[in-house]
Amino acid sequence: MNTNRLSDPLAKALNDQMTNEAHNAQIYLSYAAWASDKGYEGIANFLFRHSNEERNHMMKFLEYILKRGGKVVVTTIPEPGPDPASVNDCFEKVFKSEVENTAKIYKIVDLSLQEKDWATWNFIQWFVKEQTEEETMALDLLAKIKKAGGAKANADALYTLDNDLGKTPDDAVLAQDTSVENP
Template structure:
């Protein structure tokens, strides 16, 4: 039965394996954002904490979207183990710079899966990932906007409070 089911999958095995890697990356992102929310709460950046709680939930939704896609295409999604979550940041700038660095890695990973799906002729996976490609444009742009705002505002004195207050503009 197992061999028959694998032969009738509508997803290529290589695509499935890469998407399982993406599931892990999205779950890891969710955990990272929870840690960032905790850091923000502990350091008085309450609006930024709300932003990261929301981001954590979005990353989990992304993970589940991929998980369900694998189920729908006859694949075998794997529930990931998550470890190596950083809980220590030197500043709010460090938090958002780390966020951008992570989002760029996610973008690169999604682009690599799209390229592989294209190479394999796995049109279903390629089309499925269109939404993720555009979502990453939005994610990176949001964090770049926040970092630009931080640079303009500065991090001295009341600047930190202004930064935290302004992050509310990016909570949907």
């Protein structure tokens, strides 16, 4: 008996996104290793935590495909690319990666809507919210590095930023979570 409830195009899109989440984990891992090598332990800690978060996203896709009776296809993960040239470059690359990931998530939203696969549409909504958080977090990081001097940040500013990021929570505050009492 066939228990697969995913169309071939949707199964492919979900498997591709699973691989993309693994790729994003490698990007964060690579940047974390770069930051650690440069002596930015707070930044490295922040990036290592986000690497783990991306791996968790990968597992959510894997598990969802299995639960819907689909076939998980594990493929090669692309290499993360070159090391950042600076802390500013690192956060610009993080933002770019998150925006690209959002576009891929939106394609799955569109496909699930077209196919009227409401289970997948419902599943992917968690990732829509997550990507809003990820982009907000990346923009917040870019704002912090800009205040520190951007690409020309001096050692004192980078030291402060490094200490701050070591304690920065993993989740950004979203617009829908604010109120008059809690802006």
